[in-house]
Amino acid sequence: MGAPLDLFAAASAEGAWTVSEVTRRARSVIEAGLPPLWVRGEVSGFKSWRSGHWYFSLRDKSAQIRCVMFRNDNRGLPAPPADGMQVFVFGRPTVWEEKGDFRLTVVELLSTEQGGLWKLAFEKARAALLRDGLLDPARKRRLPPFPRRIAVVTSPDGAALRDIHVVVTRRWPVAELVVVPAKVQGEGAEASVCAALARLAHLELDVAIVGRGGGAAEDLWTFNSERVARALAAVPVPVISAVGHETDVTLCDLVADLRAPTPSAAAEAATPDRVEVLGHLAHLGQRLARGLTQRAQRMVDRLDRSGDRLTAAIQFRLEQSRSLLTAHGAHLEALSPLKILARGYAVARDADGRVLKRVAQLPAGVAFRLRVTDGQVAARVEPS
Amino acid sequence: MASQPAPPPDFGKHLERLETIVRRLEAEDLDLDEALKLFEEGVERLRTARAQLAEAELKVQKALKVEGSDR
Numbered sequence: 016m017g018a019p020l021d022l023f024a025a026a027s028a029e030g031a032w033t034v035s036e037v038t039r040r041a042r043s044v045i046e047a048g049l050p051p052l053w054v055r056g057e058v059s060g061f062k063s064w065r066s067g068h069w070y071f072s073l074r075d076k077s078a079q080i081r082c083v084m085f086r087n088d089n090r091g092l093p094a095p096p097a098d099g100m101q102v103f104v105f106g107r108p109t110v111w112e113e114k115g116d117f118r119l120t121v122v123e124l125l126s127t128e129q130g131g132l133w134k135l136a137f138e139k140a141r142a143a144l145l146r147d148g149l150l151d152p153a154r155k156r157r158l159p160p161f162p163r164r165i166a167v168v169t170s171p172d173g174a175a176l177r178d179i180h181v182v183v184t185r186r187w188p189v190a191e192l193v194v195v196p197a198k199v200q201g202e203g204a205e206a207s208v209c210a211a212l213a214r215l216a217h218l219e220l221d222v223a224i225v226g227r228g229g230g231a232a233e234d235l236w237t238f239n240s241e242r243v244a245r246a247l248a249a250v251p252v253p254v255i256s257a258v259g260h261e262t263d264v265t266l267c268d269l270v271a272d273l274r275a276p277t278p279s280a281a282a283e284a285a286t287p288d289r290v291e292v293l294g295h296l297a298h299l300g301q302r303l304a305r306g307l308t309q310r311a312q313r314m315v316d317r318l319d320r321s322g323d324r325l326t327a328a329i330q331f332r333l334e335q336s337r338s339l340l341t342a343h344g345a346h347l348e349a350l351s352p353l354k355i356l357a358r359g360y361a362v363a364r365d366a367d368g369r370v371l372k373r374v375a376q377l378p379a380g381v382a383f384r385l386r387v388t389d390g391q392v393a394a395r396v397e398p399s
Numbered sequence: 400m401a402s403q404p405a406p407p408p409d410f411g412k413h414l415e416r417l418e419t420i421v422r423r424l425e426a427e428d429l430d431l432d433e434a435l436k437l438f439e440e441g442v443e444r445l446r447t448a449r450a451q452l453a454e455a456e457l458k459v460q461k462a463l464k465v466e467g468s469d470r
Contacts, residue, residue: 161411188457195462299421303441306424310434
C-alpha cells in the first residue's frame, strides 16, 4: 500500500483510472498527509447500528465530515451523543473506498459541555506523559519506612498544612517538616508550584507531599497542568499527591508515587506510628534478653556436665534473672550479664585473649588472666 | 543557596542494626564474649531508639523563598 503507484501501468487503454485506483490513491494521500487529529463540530444524523458501531456526521456552518466510531472505541463512553451536540473528536482521516466517502475514524469523543475543553487538554497532556513513560507503574517508588525529613508543598496558611502537621505530630514527631510554600490555585499557581517542586531537589529529603485542602473542581487546574506534572515527576524523592478531591484524578495524582485522598491521609502514609514502633522495640528488647540468657544457659549446662556442685544454685539464679529480664524489658540495661560477673563469676583468658573453658586448656604452671567484675588480674595454675 | 541543617538522626538505621543483633544472638552459636558485646550494643541501640521516640518533638521549618530563578 505504501509503494507509489505506477501511473502508466495503472491507467487503462484510454488513459483513464479505474474508480478503485482513484479511491485507493486518494486514501493513501489523505492518510499520509493528515495525521490523527482533534476536530470540533456539531453531531448530526447520529445512528447506532446493531453491530454497536456509531455512524454520524460532524458539521459546522459550511462543511461536514462523515464519521464512524467503532464499538471497541465507543463502549467506554457514558452515553451516545445526541444530534446537535457540540463535541470534540479525535480521529484518523481516511477514505472509505466502497462509498467514496471522505471519513473520520473516531477513537475518542468528548462533549464540550461539562468541562469538555478541559478534558481535551487533560487527555492531550496525559497522552504526552504516557508517551514519555512518566505514567509507567514501574516508576513508582516505595515510601521510606522511617522518614527523617518530610517536605510539604502547599499554601503556607491552608488547611492542608494544618492537617499534615497534626498527623505527623501524633504519629512520627521524630521527623522534621519542611514547608515549601506555593500558591496552589488562581493566577500564577502553575509557576509557583513548579518552582516549589524544583526546589525539593536542593533539600535533603526522604519524602514529599504536594497538596491542598478541599475546593471546587475548577481549582484543580493547577494539578492538571502538564508542566506541574513533569516538575513533580522530576522530584528525586518519592512524592505523595494529596490534592483533596475524591472523584477527579489529576495528572499529578497519576505521576505521583502515591495518591492520597486527603492531606491527612498523605501524612499517615508518609509516617510510621510511634506507638507501634515502640511496641516493636519492646519485643526486640525481650528477644535480646532471651537470646543472651540462652547463651548463659549453655555455659551452665557445661558446668552441669562436669558435675559442679554449684550448678543447682547457679541455675536457680539464672532462672531468677531470666524472669526478671522478661518482666522488666524496659530495664534491660540493668540486667546486663556484666552482672553475672558481679555475682562472682569470672572469665579466664590466655595471653591472646582466648577464653579458657576446659581443664585441658589450663595445664599446671600456665599463666592466664582472670576477668572479674571490676577488672582483671594475672593468675597462674599451681604447679602439680 | 542557604545551607540545610543536618537532618535528624536516622531511626531506621538504628532499628535495622538492632534487628540484626537480635537475629544473630538468637541464631548463631557465639561464644559468651561475643554474645556479651552484641548484647551491650543492642541495649545501647535500644536505649537510643527509645530516647529518639520519647523526646521527639516535631520541628517545622519553612524553606525560604527564592527570588527569581537560580537555575
